[in-house]
Amino acid sequence: MKVVKSLQSAIVAIAATCFTLSASAQDNTLLGAGSTFVNPLFSKIFADYAAKTDVKVNYQSIGSGGGILQLTNKTVDFGGSDAPLNAEQVKKIGVPVLHVPMASGAVVITYNIPGVTAALNLTGKDIADIYLGKITNWNSPEIAATNKGVKLPDLGIVVVHRSDGSGTSYIFTDYLTKVNPDWASKVGKASAVNWPAGLGGKGNDGVSGLVKQTPGAIGYVELIYALQNKMGFANIQNKSGKYITPTLESTTAASNVELPPNAEVSLTNTDAPKGYPISSFTWALIYKEQNYSDRSAARAKMLLSLLWYNIHDGQKNCVALNYAPLSKSAVKVAEAILKSATYNGKPIL
Amino acid sequence: MDARIKLRNTKSILFKALIIFLAFVITLPLIVVLLYIIKMGVVQVNWSFLVHAPTPEGVAGGGIANALVGSLLMVGMSAVVAIPVGLLAGIYLSENPGTRLAYYTGLCVDILQGVPSIVVGIVIYFWIVKPFGFSAISGSIALAIMMLPIVVRSTEQTLLLLPDSLKEAALSLGVPYHRVIMKVIVPCGFAGILSGIILSIARIIGETAPLLFTALGNVYISTKVTGPMDSLPHLIYFYSKSPYQDQIDQAWGASFILLMFVLILNITTKLITRKWNIQL
Amino acid sequence: MSDKNKRLDLSYSQMKWETIFKRILIVMSVIMLLLVAGTLVTLIVKSMPTIKSLGIGYLWGKVWDPVNNVYGARPFLMGTLLTSFTAIIISTPFSYAVAIYLGEYNTKGWLSNLLKNTVELIAAVPSIIYGFWALFVLVPIVRSFEMKIGVTPYGVGAFSASLVLAVMIIPYAASLGTSLIRMVPSPLKEGAYALGATRFEVIRSVILPFTRSGLFAGILLSLGRALGETMAVTILIGNTSAIGNTFKDVFFGPGNTMASVIANEFSEADHDLYYSALIELGLVLFFVTVIINLIGKRIITKYTNK
Numbered sequence: 001m002k003v004v005k006s007l008q009s010a011i012v013a014i015a016a017t018c019f020t021l022s023a024s025a026q027d028n029t030l031l032g033a034g035s036t037f038v039n040p041l042f043s044k045i046f047a048d049y050a051a052k053t054d055v056k057v058n059y060q061s062i063g064s065g066g067g068i069l070q071l072t073n074k075t076v077d078f079g080g081s082d083a084p085l086n087a088e089q090v091k092k093i094g095v096p097v098l099h100v101p102m103a104s105g106a107v108v109i110t111y112n113i114p115g116v117t118a119a120l121n122l123t124g125k126d127i128a129d130i131y132l133g134k135i136t137n138w139n140s141p142e143i144a145a146t147n148k149g150v151k152l153p154d155l156g157i158v159v160v161h162r163s164d165g166s167g168t169s170y171i172f173t174d175y176l177t178k179v180n181p182d183w184a185s186k187v188g189k190a191s192a193v194n195w196p197a198g199l200g201g202k203g204n205d206g207v208s209g210l211v212k213q214t215p216g217a218i219g220y221v222e223l224i225y226a227l228q229n230k231m232g233f234a235n236i237q238n239k240s241g242k243y244i245t246p247t248l249e250s251t252t253a254a255s256n257v258e259l260p261p262n263a264e265v266s267l268t269n270t271d272a273p274k275g276y277p278i279s280s281f282t283w284a285l286i287y288k289e290q291n292y293s294d295r296s297a298a299r300a301k302m303l304l305s306l307l308w309y310n311i312h313d314g315q316k317n318c319v320a321l322n323y324a325p326l327s328k329s330a331v332k333v334a335e336a337i338l339k340s341a342t343y344n345g346k347p348i349l
Numbered sequence: 350m351d352a353r354i355k356l357r358n359t360k361s362i363l364f365k366a367l368i369i370f371l372a373f374v375i376t377l378p379l380i381v382v383l384l385y386i387i388k389m390g391v392v393q394v395n396w397s398f399l400v401h402a403p404t405p406e407g408v409a410g411g412g413i414a415n416a417l418v419g420s421l422l423m424v425g426m427s428a429v430v431a432i433p434v435g436l437l438a439g440i441y442l443s444e445n446p447g448t449r450l451a452y453y454t455g456l457c458v459d460i461l462q463g464v465p466s467i468v469v470g471i472v473i474y475f476w477i478v479k480p481f482g483f484s485a486i487s488g489s490i491a492l493a494i495m496m497l498p499i500v501v502r503s504t505e506q507t508l509l510l511l512p513d514s515l516k517e518a519a520l521s522l523g524v525p526y527h528r529v530i531m532k533v534i535v536p537c538g539f540a541g542i543l544s545g546i547i548l549s550i551a552r553i554i555g556e557t558a559p560l561l562f563t564a565l566g567n568v569y570i571s572t573k574v575t576g577p578m579d580s581l582p583h584l585i586y587f588y589s590k591s592p593y594q595d596q597i598d599q600a601w602g603a604s605f606i607l608l609m610f611v612l613i614l615n616i617t618t619k620l621i622t623r624k625w626n627i628q629l
Numbered sequence: 630m631s632d633k634n635k636r637l638d639l640s641y642s643q644m645k646w647e648t649i650f651k652r653i654l655i656v657m658s659v660i661m662l663l664l665v666a667g668t669l670v671t672l673i674v675k676s677m678p679t680i681k682s683l684g685i686g687y688l689w690g691k692v693w694d695p696v697n698n699v700y701g702a703r704p705f706l707m708g709t710l711l712t713s714f715t716a717i718i719i720s721t722p723f724s725y726a727v728a729i730y731l732g733e734y735n736t737k738g739w740l741s742n743l744l745k746n747t748v749e750l751i752a753a754v755p756s757i758i759y760g761f762w763a764l765f766v767l768v769p770i771v772r773s774f775e776m777k778i779g780v781t782p783y784g785v786g787a788f789s790a791s792l793v794l795a796v797m798i799i800p801y802a803a804s805l806g807t808s809l810i811r812m813v814p815s816p817l818k819e820g821a822y823a824l825g826a827t828r829f830e831v832i833r834s835v836i837l838p839f840t841r842s843g844l845f846a847g848i849l850l851s852l853g854r855a856l857g858e859t860m861a862v863t864i865l866i867g868n869t870s871a872i873g874n875t876f877k878d879v880f881f882g883p884g885n886t887m888a889s890v891i892a893n894e895f896s897e898a899d900h901d902l903y904y905s906a907l908i909e910l911g912l913v914l915f916f917v918t919v920i921i922n923l924i925g926k927r928i929i930t931k932y933t934n935k
Contacts, residue, residue, distance in 0.1 A: 029569070029576055031483065043405035043568070050569075058567045058577055065897030072899070075482045088900055156781050163868035163893050187696075192897070194694035199783055199883035200868035200893075206590040213768070214784060228407055229592045361829035365734060371726030376747045378796045382754065382762050437657035444654070454658040456923075457665040463922030464668065465857025467888045468911045471895060472668045475675060494664060501661070525643040527650030555755020558859040558888070562896055582757040582860070589761045589864060597765075604758050615753045619746065 032059040034067015034080030036203040037222045038282040045314040064167030065191045079285040082167020084264040096288040103323040104255035106223040106246040106279045108233035121146045123237040124179030133197035160219035163200025171280040172220045175268040238277040250276035252324040259333040290343045390605020419578035426489035431496040439504025462498035470559040485578035488564030496549040503545020507538040544618040551614035557582035581607045676909035693870040700906040708884040713855035716794035728806025752800035760861035780881045785867040802847035809843035843932045849925035863889040
């Protein structure tokens with residue numbers, strides 16, 4: 001009898017704690033999900049923002065595809081994506097979605113070849129052929145031709161790609177589609193494609209982890225991930241024929257374009273002579289009309305203020321983390337986009 | 350003739366040696382895993398590791414408090430849901446064997462026990478997450494479903510072992526039925542029921558798959574049960590793919606903590622079953 | 630008089646409580662039915678788009694290509710069956726050995742208890758911990774092994790996943806086998822000994838035939854576990870939906886199982902058909918594990934009632 005009583009009171013106690021805890025928790029948390037590409041930048045900006053304003057932003061890097069889907073399902077406040085919505089996604093959402101540019105970054109080709117320390121020079125065509133499974137060994141003539149003087153080992157190439165729907169994959173395949181017709185016809189561009197070869201890692205972190213662990217591996221990750229892990233990455237030949245090292249400067253050079261009013265623009269295979277060819281904007285996605293599923297006006301305001309902070313004060317974190325900050329004109333476009341967001345048809349900012 | 354007997358005896362001895370070898374070799378992987386986790390994890394654990402939330406990616410320091418709080422809270426909530434339901438359903442099964450409802454309930458409990466945890470995650474995503482958003486509650490309900498079959502079965506089996514005379518004696522004294530059950534039968538089988546409950550908690554505290562699409566995760570310490578929440582297994586899963594050595598080290602620490610929880614819960618069950626001498 | 634009325638009232642209210650209590654018991658049991666029915670209905674309804682547009686051919690379609698909206702489940706069915714059956718083949722000798730040792734050679738005493746508890750502990754360790762450990766310890770070992778035998782050293786893949794699965798599923802068959810072997814009636818064994826049989830011969834000709842269907846049920850339960858196992862496999866399988874060309878590629882190279890593809894892609898499947906194709910995988914997984922489990926349980930009940 002005693003034991004039953006004590007069990008009863010234990011259950012009551014647990015239930016009571018749960019309720020008081022949840023009652024005491026304030027509703028000042030915003031939820032975002034999506035791109036892993038932008039995660040290092042976001043987690044830094046949001047940590048600063050939480051210290052400053054007491055608004056906590058919980059950003060889960062589940063991949064751009066996931067960000068878009070969760071925004072569609074209205075389970076998050078904003079999505080992070082490195083690819084603009086495609087036609088089918090626009091149709092599925094059914095209401096206007098704003099693409100707010102956050103920064104731009106480079107996708108680098110990273111590899112793990114024991115004994116090779118110099119940065120390799122690669123052309124877009126060769127990268128596509130490697131990912132198509134046509135070039136399978138590091139000592140193949142195509143790679144040797146662009147890397148005179150580098151002693152390449154007789155080692156099979158282990159292709160690593162993203163297993164999840166990813167904006168990084170979108171940027172990468174968007175580039176390959178532009179430079180290799182074979183790739184364009186067989187695979188195409190998307191955030192999740194039917195990879196002809198290789199093994200998949202989940203997230204930028206999954207890919208860099210696999211590349212780091214696997215001798216002979218080649219993969220594509222966001223620049224910061226390669227730098228953080230001290231992994232080698234390749235110089236890529238751009239449109240004007242130069243081999244460009246992915247750096248902050250070369251990404252900035254590529255991103256210095258005139259933005260259209262909706263900010264949806266592709267930066268890959270840039271015309272800029274010093275621009276790195278595999279770079280892209282990354283966007284925060286929000287609904288244009290913020291009054292949906294019982295959201296309060298205060299919450300909408302909180303979200304917009306956060307994104308406003310991101311495109312202004314938050315930009316100072318970009319350089320340290322190797323993202324190219326938005327240019328002055330891009331900030332103007334982003335401001336206009338944020339101002340177009342409404343609550344019950346009335347502008348919020 | 351002698352030679353044949355000798356051969357048969359040798360065969361028998363060899364077979365025994367083989368069986369002993371195989372039976373004990375298989376404990377090696379477990380021992381290696383345990384020792385490795387303890388070796389890698391124990392150095393990570395200190396006070397600040399337990400009470401701090403993670404730092405931004407790539408910034409050293411931080412801890413796993415978000416996951417620790419989340420795991421305890423979600424497991425607590427699923428226990429609050431699953432224990433009463435499981436207990437009462439178990440009582441029904443043991444009190445009404447042979448009825449049609451009992452047969453189908455038993456069948457469903459068996460089915461639930463076999464359902465892969467990832468499938469539970471999908472279903473809860475549609476039931477709760479899609480209409481209400483990611484929340485700790487949805488994660489708890491998914492965990493509660495994983496917990497139910499164990500609670501039901503252990504309750505049923507413990508109560509079936511109790512002699513009928515116990516119930517008959519109480520009833521003949523004029524004690525009403527529900528009091529007989531709650532004040533006589535359940536307390537008598539308490540040890541068995543309790544060990545079933547602890548065992549089920551030990552099982553769900555390490556579940557990851559049902560939480561992927563329900564509790565989502567959270568980089569802050571959150572006690573808001575209607576919002577996303579992190580948990581130990583989820584944190585280990587995310588950090589296992591991390592490029593930052595820092596986070597991988599922390600995942601070892603988190604594994605160590607999780608392992609300790611599971612070990613302590615299992616040993617408690619063992620002690621209870623030994624003390625009251627019950628067979629589960 | 631008034632005293633008697635009070636008592637009557639009391640017993641009435643007690644009776645009312647009794648009925649309420651009985652009703653509550655029934656409601657709680659019905660909840661179990663609703664959970665299972667609800668799960669089934671949800672899975673079927675949500676996978677309707679694929680069932681309608683792709684039909685049964687979906688299950689052996691070779692290509693999984695979300696970009697072009699082509700869905701075939703064969704890579705995952707193959708991956709699931711390959712890893713589960715490899716794991717079963719590796720683990721069965723061990724689980725039989727544990728069962729025979731604990732059930733026949735050494736049924737009591739501290740050593741027997743120690744082994745029994747250790748084996749049960751194998752099942753208690755969360756699968757995420759096995760996966761995490763294997764990724765950092767087992768995978769490099771497998772990789773150097775693959776280099777030695779001359780296959781591409783992926784490290785992760787069906788082979789690594791099977792090894793870890795094999796360890797994880799041992800307790801299910803072992804503990805069932807132990808209790809079944811202990812239930813073999815001693816007159817049977819004594820008869821055989823009296824005829825001059827050795828221990829080995831008793832095990833081979835009396836115990837194993839007697840417990841055969843029960844041991845088989847144990848393997849079925851292990852198989853049910855292996856098929857649905859998610860986290861350890863997701864970490865170790867390599868996550869690619871292409872089917873390798875040679876058996877070597879399939880066995881040592883990266884793959885995907887039904888559970889791992891759901892874990893990887895469910896939160897980001899961004900068009901309807903893709904979404905429902907994943908849910909249909911969940912439905913198939915549900916059916917397969919449920920059927921295997923029920924057959925296993927049926928055999929056990931039949932066996933223990935005999």
